[in-house]
Amino acid sequence: MSRESDCREDVRLLKKYADELEHSVDNVQTLSGxxxxxxxxSDRFRSEWSGHKKQIKDAVANARAAIDKALKRVEQEEEDKKKTGTGN
Known part of the structure; x- marks a missing residue:
């Protein structure tokens, strides 16, 4: 497997986990209504949860952006290697 394909598989898994985390956060919201x-x-939990939910969602969004950026960097490095003819 190439470095790029390894990275793509890691990205796929990380995005899957991010989706699962967001789904879990939404379930907590629903189940604690x-x-x-x-x-x-329950009132205190819901009040505190809204802040925690925002922090979690923001962290997931930041992680998604970092994941995409890392994949683009690896793709660019692999493309540059092909252009220059350098190997692994």
């Missing part, structure tokens, strides 16, 4: 959980502790 007032229809399933009431009382002062």
């Amino acid at each position: 007032p229809a399933t959980w009431t009382g002062p502790k």
Whole structure:
């Protein structure tokens, strides 16, 4: 396997994990709603959760951007190697 194909596989997995994390965050939001959980502790959790949810979603978005940037860098390096004829 080439470095680029290894990177593409890593990117695929990282994006899959990011999707799963976002799905889990959405599930927490749904499962902790007032229809399933009431009382002062639930109100406090939902208040705190909204901030945590934003931080998690922002971190995932930043990770996705870094993943895309890393893949582009590897693709460019591999293209440059082909142009110059240098190997591994």
